[in-house]
Amino acid sequence: MTDLSNSSTLDLSHQILDNLPVAIYTTDSEGRITYFNRAAADFAGREPELGKDQWCVTHKLFTTDGQVLPHDQCPMAIALRENRPVRNQSAISQRPDGTRVPFLPYPTPLHDDQGRLVGAVNMLFDLTDRHLADEARHHLSAIVESSFDAIVSKDLNGVIKSWNSGAQRLFGYTADEAVGRSVTMLIPDDHLDEEPRILERIRKGERVETYETIRRRKDGSLVPVSLTISPVRNAVGRIIGASKIARDISIAKESEYRIRMLMREVNHRVKNQYSVIISMIRETSKRSSTPAEFERQVRERIMALSLSHDLLVSGDWRGATIFELLLAQAKPFGNEERISMAGPSLTLNPNAVQYLGIAFHELATNSAKYGVLSAAEGTISVQWKVSQAGDLKRFQLIWKERDGPQVQNIGHGGFGTVVLQRVAPAAVSGTGVLEYDSHGVTWTLEAPLSQLEASVDSEHVDPQAIDEVIGGPEFEVLP
Numbered sequence: 001m002t003d004l005s006n007s008s009t010l011d012l013s014h015q016i017l018d019n020l021p022v023a024i025y026t027t028d029s030e031g032r033i034t035y036f037n038r039a040a041a042d043f044a045g046r047e048p049e050l051g052k053d054q055w056c057v058t059h060k061l062f063t064t065d066g067q068v069l070p071h072d073q074c075p076m077a078i079a080l081r082e083n084r085p086v087r088n089q090s091a092i093s094q095r096p097d098g099t100r101v102p103f104l105p106y107p108t109p110l111h112d113d114q115g116r117l118v119g120a121v122n123m124l125f126d127l128t129d130r131h132l133a134d135e136a137r138h139h140l141s142a143i144v145e146s147s148f149d150a151i152v153s154k155d156l157n158g159v160i161k162s163w164n165s166g167a168q169r170l171f172g173y174t175a176d177e178a179v180g181r182s183v184t185m186l187i188p189d190d191h192l193d194e195e196p197r198i199l200e201r202i203r204k205g206e207r208v209e210t211y212e213t214i215r216r217r218k219d220g221s222l223v224p225v226s227l228t229i230s231p232v233r234n235a236v237g238r239i240i241g242a243s244k245i246a247r248d249i250s251i252a253k254e255s256e257y258r259i260r261m262l263m264r265e266v267n268h269r270v271k272n273q274y275s276v277i278i279s280m281i282r283e284t285s286k287r288s289s290t291p292a293e294f295e296r297q298v299r300e301r302i303m304a305l306s307l308s309h310d311l312l313v314s315g316d317w318r319g320a321t322i323f324e325l326l327l328a329q330a331k332p333f334g335n336e337e338r339i340s341m342a343g344p345s346l347t348l349n350p351n352a353v354q355y356l357g358i359a360f361h362e363l364a365t366n367s368a369k370y371g372v373l374s375a376a377e378g379t380i381s382v383q384w385k386v387s388q389a390g391d392l393k394r395f396q397l398i399w400k401e402r403d404g405p406q407v408q409n410i411g412h413g414g415f416g417t418v419v420l421q422r423v424a425p426a427a428v429s430g431t432g433v434l435e436y437d438s439h440g441v442t443w444t445l446e447a448p449l450s451q452l453e454a455s456v457d458s459e460h461v462d463p464q465a466i467d468e469v470i471g472g473p474e475f476e477v478l479p
Helices: 008-018 038-044 075-082 128-146 165-171 194-203 250-286 291-314 322-333 350-370 415-427 463-470
Strands: 023-028 033-036 060-062 091-094 100-105 108-111 117-126 150-155 160-163 208-216 222-233 239-248 339-342 379-389 392-402 431-437 440-448
Touching: 023 038, 038 117, 075 108, 075 117, 100 128, 150 165, 165 239, 194 208, 194 222, 194 239, 222 250, 250 291, 291 322, 291 350, 322 339, 322 350, 322 379, 350 392, 350 415, 350 440, 415 431, 415 440
Parallel strands: 339 379
Antiparallel strands: 023 033, 023 117, 060 091, 091 100, 100 117, 108 117, 150 160, 150 239, 208 222, 222 239, 379 392, 392 440, 431 440
């Protein structure tokens, strides 16, 4: 390498500079490079030409905002032209391979014994690691700020040090209101014993795994949260506080409650259906002359229950309309276009859907065997209405067959009779009247509207009571 002078002092100085890890180079008063150490060549990614390259060892220069920076306007050029050190003017160097390196230069003019400017020396500090750290810090800060979860840091005394927007949404306090206050402002009185235990574990360097607890909002309301708490360490690894991630689990808790309630409801309905099916099997077996007849009737009746369940499932168990229920039960028998329906729009609750579904199935089955649906003539009229009876509203439904085949002597003790006169009416706290003449069957159901109409607090039927009704004294008419 070329020297500024031939003196042994400069030789020793260059030996020292050559072994320094910091990029250092010198220029003459015109800015031509007179010396550079190995660190400077590594920094620039090239070997500068002594006495030819001017102002800087780098290949290309850019300002921090990405604009091209001519070499004669770089900090070293300014230091030589204005004969003064230039500080705090960072720039970006581009190596021949395209790599860009942010750096901070320290150009300082050099003078002879008479004070005349003879050149300058420059040190280039690579800021890559610092920029990466800053970028990571800004990235992390952006993640924390944009997180929907509440992220809060506190010192070892429990004083809040940082507060993101998620914390403001969850707890209601702004950052200005929260930072500097004790984190116990978020803890209900009956949970204050949690904080000392948490801080004790944090001081030991332990992470508090996610657990569920209760916290208090600014307005005093309580909110269920899941907390995860970790130690915060400084640059030398000493624990100086804790970071806390709090997640609102109100919706999850509500869902858990709804699932529990749903499971109770499912349990209730399953028991109810088991009772009905068992009684259905028992009563059908009493009235079946052959195993094949028994199997067919049980299968048909269970399928009828299934049709009602399909309606309830498609309606999220809120219920089904009378129109939907009648069509679903009549469709398997065909000729449903001969059934006319008239009445106000009414959504039946799940209980009514299931038991009226059974009733409609028995009526349609009887009609397909002996009535209108078994012949080419005749109609079925289904009408319902709601009337006021004092303070209560009453519901009435009439199934009436007309102009069908001559009614035959059907027999006594039919399961259909039990369903129409006992089971379905009892399920809705009503009464059922079954009549027939030479033109067909007429079934009339009357009950309190509140027992049929879908509502939040629908009445449930006691499966044991229904079982007793089905297994009670036998009535006559339908098979």
